[in-house]
Amino acid sequence: MESTTNTMVNGSDLDNNNAAGGGGVVDVYGEDFATEDQLITPWTVSVASGYTLLRDPRHNKGLAFTENERDAHYLRGLLPPALMNQELQEKRLMHNLRQYKVPLQRYVAMMDLQERNERLFYKLLIDNVEELLPVVYTPTVGEACQKYGSIFRRPQGLYISLKEKGKILEVLKNWPERNIQVIVVTDGERILGLGDLGCQGMGIPVGKLSLYTALGGLRPSACLPITIDVGTNNEQLLNDEFYIGLRQKRATGQEYAELLQEFMTAVKQNYGEKVLIQFEDFANHNAFELLSKYSSSHLVFNDDIQGTASVVLAGILSALKLVGGTLADQTFLFLGAGEAGTGIAELIALEMSKQTKAPIEEARKKIWLVDSKVQQLTFILIICLFNYYVSVYLRRVKTDVLNLLQGLIVSSRKESLQHFKKPWAHEHAPIKSLLDAVKAIKPTMLMGTSGVGKTFTKEVVEAMASFNEKPVIFALSNPTSQSECTAEEAYTWSKGQAIFASGSPFDPVEYNGKVFVPGQGNNAYIFPGLGLGLIISGAIRVRDEMLLAASEALAAQVTQEHFDKGLIYPPFTNIRKISAHIAAKVAAKAYDLGLASRLPRPKDLVSYAESCMYSPMYRSYR
Ligand SMILES: NC(=O)C1=CN([C@@H]2O[C@H](COP(=O)(O)OP(=O)(O)OC[C@H]3O[C@@H](n4cnc5c(N)ncnc54)[C@H](OP(=O)(O)O)[C@@H]3O)[C@@H](O)[C@H]2O)C=CC1
Numbered sequence: 001m002e003s004t005t006n007t008m009v010n011g012s013d014l015d016n017n018n019a020a021g022g023g024g025v026v027d028v029y030g031e032d033f034a035t036e037d038q039l040i041t042p043w044t045v046s047v048a049s050g051y052t053l054l055r056d057p058r059h060n061k062g063l064a065f066t067e068n069e070r071d072a073h074y075l076r077g078l079l080p081p082a083l084m085n086q087e088l089q090e091k092r093l094m095h096n097l098r099q100y101k102v103p104l105q106r107y108v109a110m111m112d113l114q115e116r117n118e119r120l121f122y123k124l125l126i127d128n129v130e131e132l133l134p135v136v137y138t139p140t141v142g143e144a145c146q147k148y149g150s151i152f153r154r155p156q157g158l159y160i161s162l163k164e165k166g167k168i169l170e171v172l173k174n175w176p177e178r179n180i181q182v183i184v185v186t187d188g189e190r191i192l193g194l195g196d197l198g199c200q201g202m203g204i205p206v207g208k209l210s211l212y213t214a215l216g217g218l219r220p221s222a223c224l225p226i227t228i229d230v231g232t233n234n235e236q237l238l239n240d241e242f243y244i245g246l247r248q249k250r251a252t253g254q255e256y257a258e259l260l261q262e263f264m265t266a267v268k269q270n271y272g273e274k275v276l277i278q279f280e281d282f283a284n285h286n287a288f289e290l291l292s293k294y295s296s297s298h299l300v301f302n303d304d305i306q307g308t309a310s311v312v313l314a315g316i317l318s319a320l321k322l323v324g325g326t327l328a329d330q331t332f333l334f335l336g337a338g339e340a341g342t343g344i345a346e347l348i349a350l351e352m353s354k355q356t357k358a359p360i361e362e363a364r365k366k367i368w369l370v371d372s373k374v375q376q377l378t379f380i381l382i383i384c385l386f387n388y389y390v391s392v393y394l395r396r397v398k399t400d401v402l403n404l405l406q407g408l409i410v411s412s413r414k415e416s417l418q419h420f421k422k423p424w425a426h427e428h429a430p431i432k433s434l435l436d437a438v439k440a441i442k443p444t445m446l447m448g449t450s451g452v453g454k455t456f457t458k459e460v461v462e463a464m465a466s467f468n469e470k471p472v473i474f475a476l477s478n479p480t481s482q483s484e485c486t487a488e489e490a491y492t493w494s495k496g497q498a499i500f501a502s503g504s505p506f507d508p509v510e511y512n513g514k515v516f517v518p519g520q521g522n523n524a525y526i527f528p529g530l531g532l533g534l535i536i537s538g539a540i541r542v543r544d545e546m547l548l549a550a551s552e553a554l555a556a557q558v559t560q561e562h563f564d565k566g567l568i569y570p571p572f573t574n575i576r577k578i579s580a581h582i583a584a585k586v587a588a589k590a591y592d593l594g595l596a597s598r599l600p601r602p603k604d605l606v607s608y609a610e611s612c613m614y615s616p617m618y619r620s621y622r
């Protein structure tokens with residue numbers, strides 16, 4: 001029986017849970033070390049029963065409580081007489097959900113279910129994954145985050161704001177579970193392609209962790225969603241009376257770094273070295289730095305940089321079976337050179353270098369990226385050109401300004417580029433628009449990671465189809481409104497030639513009597529299995545080799561039958577099996593690299609991964 005009691009201790013000197021007292025047993029609650037004048041919480045483990053049992057989402061079974069359970073647990077009279085097993089409850093709820101025509105209503109209904117009956121929530125999600133993924137995850141979760149304040153009911157996850165500075169360890173102890181294995185944390189600054197949603201970004205860690213359980217089999221009680229609230233620069237939210245976060249501009253610089261440092265230290269202190277921390281939807285000016293700062297001291301990975309890279313590489317490896325040729329034969333062009341874009345680019349280069357044994361610098365030359373500075377600086381250009389005619393001084397700087405304005409990342413821009421773009425600054429004349437870049441570079445594969453919808457125009461897709469028999473086009477930005485193009489646009493504009501995948505799901509498209517099934521290139525294929533692999537092996541660090549192993553494992557799950565249908569990702573219906581295979585390969589890599597702490601190494605890692613998975617079936621109570 002799990003305790004729902006608050007486990008916070010009073011007195012910060014009691015916070016070191018490694019301290020052993022009472023015969024070597026860890027003094028988790030600080031009781032042994034408390035002096036007589038220090039106050040401690042008199043915690044207790046109690047058996048939930050009666051009304052409390054029905055209100056406890058982890059143990060509630062609703063009408064599925066048996067007659068015996070109703071007697072034994074004081075439930076008589078608290079439930080109507082009928083008995084309804086889990087299958088029938090599932091049928092009823094799916095029927096009810098389908099009555100809602102507005103996706104956000106389905107989202108709210110699912111969140112209510114999660115808060116009411118956790119096992120039933122996961123049973124629904126696992127059994128109806130293709131139908132419910134778009135509800136609890138992208139695209140609907142994006143809208144939910146935008147309206148989080150209005151639809152807010154019961155808080156989910158842990159909120160750590162600037163107000164908790166100096167007390168983060170105590171805040172972690174407020175969480176009712178002690179055995180946490182995965183934390184998904186955001187600061188809400190780049191929620192999907194929707195920008196800064198501040199504290200309302202909480203929908204993302206909550207959604208991601210529900211996938212950790214449903215798709216990867218981690219126990220819900222071992223998952224902790226966290227939002228770090230350092231303010232928001234979103235004026236609309238700051239002026240919204242229902243906004244749930246701090247009403248101030250974002251803290252930056254030292255103040256931000258100190259809060260994050262305290263958080264990372266407290267997490268390790270409270271949960272140990274093997275808790276997995278997934279950074280999610282941070283803006284790129286923090287994301288790269290946090291990842292590099294903590295990857296040598298914590299078990300961390302950034303889903304947007306690394307998880308996305310792994311899923312897209314898997315899709316590319318599969319697509320090669322349809323396109324022909326090797327990875328090194330391809331030329332890549334990205335629209336968007338941030339976390340997703342440069343993360344994917346780097347993993348492609350790593351895999352290419354691994355396959356060809358050429359230096360990674362050579363592999364990188366096959367990959368080109370376009371960023372937005374051209375749009376942002378067009379205005380400056382106009383001003384500068386105007387001034388050019390009236391100012392001798394500006395005549396001198398004209399060339400520099402022009403160089404800055406190019407969209408394609410090229411070597412002449414190198415000095416002004418953010419550090420994560422510099423490896424992609426190849427020798428080339430400056431190019432301003434994506435269309436011109438497509439025509440000049442002639443990529444075989446076009447990747448959208450800009451967060452801006454409708455940027456793969458008809459001309460861009462037609463150009464791709466004019467020099468590729470089977471152009472690979474991935475519109476990876478989320479949610480659907482930010483997708484660089486729709487599936488229908490990709491297939492119709494390319495006259496059925498495109499091999500297409502998108503970050504958010506699109507329905508199959510019929511074109512010229514043929515049905516095209518788009519792939520969903522979303523990191524949801526990777527992080528649940530990757531996380532499971534790290535946990536079951538007791539890994540202490542994440543390495544690029546593990547991401548490559550995850551990509552290869554996912555690509556290996558695409559069968560000939562799938563290829564025959566034009567699929568480059570396996571259907572989500574088999575995701576638990578897929579996650580077990582990914583987990584096994586990741587765990588194997590952790591053992592090979594000497595980073596696994598759970599010994600001995602299981603002989604059959606796939607079976608072991610499967611055996612570790614959480615099942616949502618109801619349990620019988622004595
Ligand atoms: N499918 C999936 O699994 C995933 C999808 N994504 C999606 O990818 C998108 C980007 O995320 P992320 O990389 O983290 O975001 P970043 O903010 O780190 O990067 C966005 C990049 O796009 C560029 N950009 C923005 N607007 C334009 C434009 N109009 N033309 C050309 N380039 C433009 C930016 O340019 P500049 O650098 O000049 O500002 C920047 O390089 C989001 O929509 C996100 O939802 C992210 C992770 C996973």
Ligand SMILES: CC(=O)C(=O)O
Nearest residue numbers: 192281303304478523
């Ligand atoms: C899928 C995801 O992680 C994103 O769009 O940010």
Ligand SMILES: [Mg+2]
Nearest residue numbers: 280281303304
């Ligand atoms: Mg993300």
